[in-house]
Amino acid sequence: MKNIEFSEETLKTIREIINRYPEGKHKSALIPILHIAQSEFEGWLSPEAMSYVAEILNIEPVEVFEVASFYSMFNLKPVGKCVIEVCHTSSCWLMGAEDVINHIGKRLGIKPGQTTSDGLFTLKTVECLGSCGTAPMLMVGADFYENLTLEKVDTLIDACKSSGKSSSYLVDKMLG
Amino acid sequence: MGKKLLLQNIDVPGINTYEVYRKTGGYKSVEKVLEQKNPDAIVEEVKKSGLRGRGGAGFPTGMKWSFLAKPEGVARYLVCNADESEPGTFKDRYLMEKIPHLLIEGMITSSYALGANTSFIYIRGEYFYVLRILEKAIKEAYENGWLGKNIKGSGYNLDLYVQVGAGAYICGEETALLESLEGKRGNPRIKPPFPAVAGLYGCPTVVNNVETIAAVVPIVNDGGDAYAAVGVERSTGTKLISASGHINKPGVYEIEMGVPVEEFIYSDEYCGGIKNGKKLKAVVAGGSSVPILPADLILKTAAGNPRLMTYESLADGGFATGTMLGSGGFIVMDETTSIVKNLWNFSRFYHHESCGQCSPCREGTGWMEKILHKILHGHGTIKDIDLLWDIQSKIEGKTICPLGDAAAWPVASAIRHFRKEFEEYVNNPESIQDVKHYFNVHNVAEA
Numbered sequence: 001m002k003n004i005e006f007s008e009e010t011l012k013t014i015r016e017i018i019n020r021y022p023e024g025k026h027k028s029a030l031i032p033i034l035h036i037a038q039s040e041f042e043g044w045l046s047p048e049a050m051s052y053v054a055e056i057l058n059i060e061p062v063e064v065f066e067v068a069s070f071y072s073m074f075n076l077k078p079v080g081k082c083v084i085e086v087c088h089t090s091s092c093w094l095m096g097a098e099d100v101i102n103h104i105g106k107r108l109g110i111k112p113g114q115t116t117s118d119g120l121f122t123l124k125t126v127e128c129l130g131s132c133g134t135a136p137m138l139m140v141g142a143d144f145y146e147n148l149t150l151e152k153v154d155t156l157i158d159a160c161k162s163s164g165k166s167s168s169y170l171v172d173k174m175l176g
Numbered sequence: 177m178g179k180k181l182l183l184q185n186i187d188v189p190g191i192n193t194y195e196v197y198r199k200t201g202g203y204k205s206v207e208k209v210l211e212q213k214n215p216d217a218i219v220e221e222v223k224k225s226g227l228r229g230r231g232g233a234g235f236p237t238g239m240k241w242s243f244l245a246k247p248e249g250v251a252r253y254l255v256c257n258a259d260e261s262e263p264g265t266f267k268d269r270y271l272m273e274k275i276p277h278l279l280i281e282g283m284i285t286s287s288y289a290l291g292a293n294t295s296f297i298y299i300r301g302e303y304f305y306v307l308r309i310l311e312k313a314i315k316e317a318y319e320n321g322w323l324g325k326n327i328k329g330s331g332y333n334l335d336l337y338v339q340v341g342a343g344a345y346i347c348g349e350e351t352a353l354l355e356s357l358e359g360k361r362g363n364p365r366i367k368p369p370f371p372a373v374a375g376l377y378g379c380p381t382v383v384n385n386v387e388t389i390a391a392v393v394p395i396v397n398d399g400g401d402a403y404a405a406v407g408v409e410r411s412t413g414t415k416l417i418s419a420s421g422h423i424n425k426p427g428v429y430e431i432e433m434g435v436p437v438e439e440f441i442y443s444d445e446y447c448g449g450i451k452n453g454k455k456l457k458a459v460v461a462g463g464s465s466v467p468i469l470p471a472d473l474i475l476k477t478a479a480g481n482p483r484l485m486t487y488e489s490l491a492d493g494g495f496a497t498g499t500m501l502g503s504g505g506f507i508v509m510d511e512t513t514s515i516v517k518n519l520w521n522f523s524r525f526y527h528h529e530s531c532g533q534c535s536p537c538r539e540g541t542g543w544m545e546k547i548l549h550k551i552l553h554g555h556g557t558i559k560d561i562d563l564l565w566d567i568q569s570k571i572e573g574k575t576i577c578p579l580g581d582a583a584a585w586p587v588a589s590a591i592r593h594f595r596k597e598f599e600e601y602v603n604n605p606e607s608i609q610d611v612k613h614y615f616n617v618h619n620v621a622e623a
C-alpha cells in the first residue's frame with residue numbers, strides 16, 4: 001500500500017478544482033477528487049483514502065463513503081493492475097458481449113467482479129458506455145476497445161500481461 | 177442528402193481545433209449576440225425555432241428558457257447534460273469528440289441568453305478521454321477571448337467548467353445530475369421546485385442536453401424561422417440518431433426530421449439495411465427506455481401510413497401501437513433476436529440503475545428482472561407473464577423520477593407485441609437453445 005498522501009503538485013490541481021465552485025460549495029469537488037484518489041492509490045478507495053479526502057474537503061468520512069458507494073466507477077475493494085470493464089447492455093449484448101465476457105472469464109479463470117490471484121486482472125461488467133455503434137466494446141483505464149472479436153480480446157490481454165499496461169495509466173490522464 | 181445544421185463540417189480535417197473551427201465560421205453566434213446585446217431576443221429566436229430538448233423528453237427549449245426565474249442579485253446557471261447513459265445513445269460523445277467547439281460556442285451563446293456567468297458541462301466519468309478533449313477546447317476558447325472576463329470587450333463574463341461523473345445512469349436525470357454536481361449521491365429531487373426556480377446550489381438553473389445546446393448555434397446564426405423551416409410539424413430542425421444493433425452501417429447520423437423510418441433503416445445513406453441479409457424483427461427507436469416495436473409497426477403506423485422519424489409520427493398510436501423518439505438511440509434487432517433475452521437484459525439494467533428512493537422502482541425492477549430470469553431459464557409459468565404485466569403497470573407514474581416509467585415501458589411493450597414468444601419460453605423451453613445458465617448476471621462483488 002502506497003502512502004495515502006497526495007503530492008504537492010496533485011494538491012495544487014485539487015485546489016484549482018475546489019476554486020471553481022462558489023464559496024461554501026466546495027463539496028462539489030468530491031467526485032473529481034475521488035477519481036484522482038482512486039487513480040493515485042492503486043485503483044481503489046480504501047477507508048484511509050476516503051478519510052484523507054474527507055479531511056481535505058473538511059467533511060465527515062461517512063459523507064465520502066456515501067458518495068463513493070453510489071457510483072459504479074469507484075472501487076471499494078482492491079482491484080487488479082489491469083481492470084477490464086466489458087459493456088453488457090443492449091447493443092453490446094445484441095452483438096455478442098456475452099461471448100466476450102465468457103471468453104475473458106475462461107482465459108483468466110475468474111468471474112465478473114473477481115481479480116486473478118496474481119493480482120494482474122480484474123474483470124468487471126459495466127452498463128452501456130456510449131459506444132454502441134462499435135459494439136461489442138470494453139474499456140481499460142480511459143481507453144475504449146471497440147468492434148471486439150475474441151482474437152482482439154486475446155491480443156489485448158497478452159499486451160496487458162507483457163507490457164504491464166495498467167489502468168493506473170488513467171493517472172496521467174486524470175491529472176492532465 | 178438531407179440538410180445538416182450541426183455536422184456539416186464534421187469531415188473538415190482539423191475541425192476539432194480552434195483555428196479550423198473558427199475558419200469555418202465558428203463563434204459567429206457569440207459575436208452576433210454580444211453585438212446585439214439583447215438576451216431576450218435570443219430566447220425569442222429559440223422559441224420561434226421550435227427546438228425541443230434532445231435529451232429525451234422533447235420539451236420545447238425556448239419555453240424552458242423563459243421559465244428561468246431571475247431574482248435580483250442571485251446567480252443563474254446553465255448546466256449541459258453530457259451524461260449520455262441511455263443505452264443505445266452515443267451521439268453526444270460523437271459531437272463532443274469530433275467538434276468540441278460547437279458545444280462550447282453553444283454554451284457561451286446560451287449562457288449569455290440566460291444571464292449565467294458560470295456554466296458547467298456535466299460529463300459521465302466513462303467519457304474520460306472526451307473530457308480531456310473538451311478541456312483542451314475550453315482552454316483554446318479562453319486563450320482566444322471567448323471565455324473569461326469581459327468577453328470581446330462586451331462586459332460579459334463567463335466561466336465554463338467540465339464536471340466529471342462517476343458511473344450512474346440516474347445522473348442523466350436532471351435533478352440527480354444537479355445533486356451529483358453538488359458532490360452528493362445521484363438521488364433525483366422531488367419536483368417542484370423545478371430547476372428553473374431552485375436548481376444548482378438552490379439557484380435558478382437550466383439543464384439542457386449537448387445536442388440541444390449545439391442547435392442554438394445555427395438558430396442564432398440563421399434565425400429561428402430558418403431552423404423551423406427544416407423538418408415537419410412540431411418536429412423542427414435536424415436530429416442526431418445513434419444507430420446500432422444488427423445493421424450494416426452503425427453510427428451517428430444527422431437526419432432532417434421527417435425521414436421515413438424505412439428509408440433510415442434500408443437506404444445506404446443511413447443504416448444500409450439489416451446485417452447479413454437477415455430480416456428486421458424489431459426496433460427500439462429512442463434509447464432503451466422507449467417501447468419496442470415489431471417490424472410492421474415501426475415501418476408503418478397502425479393506420480398504414482409510413483412511419484417517419486419525428487416526435488409525432490413515432491408516437492402515433494400511443495403506447496398501443498407507437499413509441500417515442502426519445503434520445504434518438506435507434507437499436508435494430510434482426511429475426512434471430514430473442515425478445516425475452518433482450519428484455520431480461522434491459523430489466524437487469526434498470527434494476528442495477530434504480531437509485532432506490534421509491535419502493536415501486538426499487539422493488540419492482542428487481543422483481544421483474546427475477547421473473548424474466550426465471551422465464552428465460554425455462555422455469556416460468558403463464559402466470560409469471562401476467563405477473564410481469566401487473567408489476568410494470570404498478571410502477572408507471574408512481575415514482576419520483578421517470579426511471580420507473582423507463583423500466584416499465586420496455587416490459588409492457590415486449591409483452592404487448594411479443595407475448596407469443598414469452599409463452600413459447602414457458603410452454604416449450606427445450607426448443608429454445610438460449611436456455612442455459614448465464615454466469616455474468618452481475619458482478620460477483622455486487623451480488
Ligand SMILES: Cc1cc2nc3c(=O)[nH]c(=O)nc-3n(C[C@H](O)[C@H](O)[C@H](O)COP(=O)(O)O)c2cc1C
Pocket residue numbers: 228229230231232233234235237257258259260261262345346347348349350351383384385386388389577578579582
Ligand atoms: C433516468 C433518466 C436518465 C436521463 N438521462 C439523460 C442523459 O443521459 N442525457 C440527457 O441529456 N438527458 C437525460 N435525461 C433527461 C433529463 O432529465 C433532462 O430532461 C434533459 O437533460 C433536459 O435537456 P433537454 O431539454 O435539452 O433535452 C434523463 C432522464 C431520466 C429520467
Ligand code: SF4
Pocket residue numbers: 346363364529530531532533534535537538575576577578579580
Ligand atoms: S424512480 Fe427509481 S431512480 Fe427514480 S427516484 Fe425513484 S427509485 Fe430513484
Ligand code: FES
Pocket residue numbers: 087088089090091092093127128129130131132135137263264265
Ligand atoms: S450498449 Fe455497449 S456501449 Fe452502449
